[in-house]
Amino acid sequence: MNAPVTNPDLRRIHGFPVSGDQLVVGGLPLRRLAARVGTTPFYAYDRGLLTERVAALRHHLPAGLHLSYAVKANPMPAVIxxxxxxxxxxxxxxAGELAKVLDAGMDPSHVSFAGPGKRAEELAQAVAAGVTVNIESPAELEVLTREAARIGVAPRVAVRVNPDFDLRGSGMRMGGGAKQFGIDAEEVPQLLRRIAELDADFVGFHVFWGSQALRPALIREAQEKSVDLVLRLTEHAPGPPELVNVGGGFxxxxxxxxxxxxxxVVGEGMAALSxxxxxxxxxxxxxIELGRYIVGEAGVxxxxxVDRKVSRGQVFLVTDGGLHHHLAATGNFGQVLRxxxxxxxxxxxxAAAVETQSVVGCLCTPIDLLADRVELPRAEVGDLVVIFQSGAYGASASPHGFLGHGGPAEVLV
Structure with missing residues (x-):
């Protein structure tokens, strides 16, 4: 959602204002922002756009909806x-993300801990903090309750369900078929019976079917099937669920x-579901839990x-950035097609776009390609390249240690 334009001299591109020849991020022209950061490359996240996106969700989605932020999308402490x-x-x-969230003052009872392969010490920290653990396997439940007994606190548990439906059309399918995530729907009744035998507080269900869906009909179908599934599984639960998390996927x-x-349109479907x-x-x-949708478009x-070179007729803009900072932009973070x-x-x-140029990084690999043959104004050494849609799965999802260049700066403005 774009911010309202109050200055008629400003135009916008991907939600960010443009003033004269410079992009504006967080109210600062880009060169001034770069000088304030003091180094390139860097990520900048616009707090105004973050606030507007959450406000848009509140406006369009049903009242009373429990809206969670998926920290994995961007765990920068200032953003959290x-x-x-x-x-x-x-x-x-x-446990690292949990510490950041607790440091930010989030009520532990409103925090959930998901993901496969939780270590015993992480589960102990979760129990001690009082957060809800989304159970990913029967073995994890046993380790959790053992650690909880040692501490003397009944754990809060929800069941992450690997659904018995598989929806095509999301960018990444996180449920259906054989998955390392969650517990197969047909195995959940047995796990619920085991929860009833143990000293554990049953909180609810988590059905995460996929992500990066852009079709409202797909989201609605997935959410409706998730609720159908939860209603069937509730018959086996040790008590009524407090929360039914139908994932995210936006x-x-x-x-x-x-x-x-x-x-x-998504909100209309969710109102009926509510x-x-x-x-x-x-x-x-x-x-629901959303990460990418909340932060993705708010970051650059x-x-x-640092160099402009021509190789057999192709112009390359060599930058001080690269895939070690922004793996996803190079197409190497799970994309099938770059x-x-x-x-x-x-x-x-x-300036007008007058030249086809490829933006590359400073690494010794041909896949260090930030933008392939894009139409841009003629660039010179010292110009600042901006990659939009970079607020999610950027800095924290990239191999900073590769070739020893180090990580990028991050700022919230």
């Missing part, structure tokens, strides 16, 4: 601290042919052109 005041809960995937448009998700849940499971609250990655993220010369916004 800002969002902790805006969302209802947070989902973490490690996508953002990364590429030229992608269309933005019509949030109002009404159904209120009727059939009146003690349960409907919940900025690197500096496509360019939106990219601009953030210090030549008033």
């Amino acid at each position: 601290g800002h969002l902790a005041r805006l969302v209802d809960g947070m989902d973490v995937a490690s 996508g953002i448009p990364y590429h030229e042919k992608d269309e933005a998700l019509p949030l109002a 009404d159904r849940l209120a009727r059939d499971l009146p003690e349960a609250r409907l919940g 990655y900025v690197c500096r052109v 496509r360019n993220y939106p990219v601009v010369l953030g210090t030549r916004m008033a």
